[in-house]
């Protein structure tokens with residue numbers, strides 16, 4: 001089997017470390033580059049076997065230098081946008097964990113993907129599930145995509161109860177162990193909002209045909225409804241190594257030593273509706289997605305600013321959604337013609353959000 005050279009961006013993070021575990025265990029995968037934002041990479045103990053190691057700086061120059069077969073983009077936030085566009089434009093297989101880049105860059109990313117002609121493989125568990133349920137199906141046989149949401153640590157709470165939740169409460173995710181930013185996004189349901197927009201761009205399905213349903217045990221990773229009424233679902237224990245392995249191993253499906261579902265024990269497959277009044281970041285994402293242009297970019301940018309402020313203890317939990325709503329009200333959302341336009345739209349939404357958080 002030919003060796004695949006992998007560039008791992010965001011190597012020190014939650015996804016990055018699980019990816020290293022997978023890559024280290026596979027003879028056919030070789031790390032050619034590792035990058036982090038600011039955390040030292042030495043702690044990972046593997047820099048000697050890797051030709052390109054970088055902390056901070058430009059992902060693009062690193063990727064140009066190492067010429068990978070696969071880019072695993074596990075950077076958090078808009079900071080991952082250059083790497084996503086680089087891989088798509090150059091036709092290099094992109095294993096995408098960094099959903100924020102696809103949300104923000106949507107149209108530019110799809111155009112770059114069309115020009116580059118490479119593979120775009122989702123690492124997000126829901127989208128990996130959808131990708132697998134959709135593979136080989138005729139587009140006109142599909143009625144809708146159904147994204148599952150665990151509901152996060154605050155499922156069932158009222159808005160009044162959410163006013164006083166702490167950072168530690170928000171980080172205590174019931175089913176997944178993840179980085180801090182995505183953990184807060186899961187608590188506000190912004191993560192599901194980002195995933196809704198991500199699904200739209202990945203699969204070319206209109207927003208009206210993408211449903212979101214709460215499924216507290218995270219066993220069903222997502223489903224596809226077909227026009228004959230049949231639903232195909234992807235089930236498994238919640239373990240990100242499975243979608244990481246699927247994306248890195250594609251089109252093979254190498255073995256993963258993850259806990260197996262014990263069907264005979266009985267599965268808790270409850271589903272319930274999302275409480276969109278208590279968790280407005282999901283309907284706000286849908287509205288931003290439907291608006292199009294740079295509205296999703298602004299949604300993401302304001303959310304990043306607000307989540308950081310929440311994690312710094314500068315604002316309360318409910319102010320995260322208020323900040324995003326206010327920013328979306330103030331931007332015009334006109335489309336980005338190129339990356340410069342996109343970076344400007346991102347910066348504008350960030351500064352609106354910042355001004356709101358730090359009144360003059």
Ligand code: NAD
Nearest residue numbers: 010011012013014015036037075076079097098099178179
């Ligand atoms: P994390 O915070 O644990 O790690 C983020 C990584 O990105 C770190 O290595 C950090 O050094 C790096 N980074 C930050 N800024 C950077 C920059 N400017 N340039 C280069 N690298 C930078 O985050 P995570 O939980 O691993 O999530 C990573 C991405 O994967 C996010 O987009 C998240 O939404 C997505 N994702 C994560 C999970 C999960 O289980 N953790 C699941 C699905 C999707």
Ligand code: MG
Nearest residue numbers: 124125126195
């Ligand atoms: Mg997900």
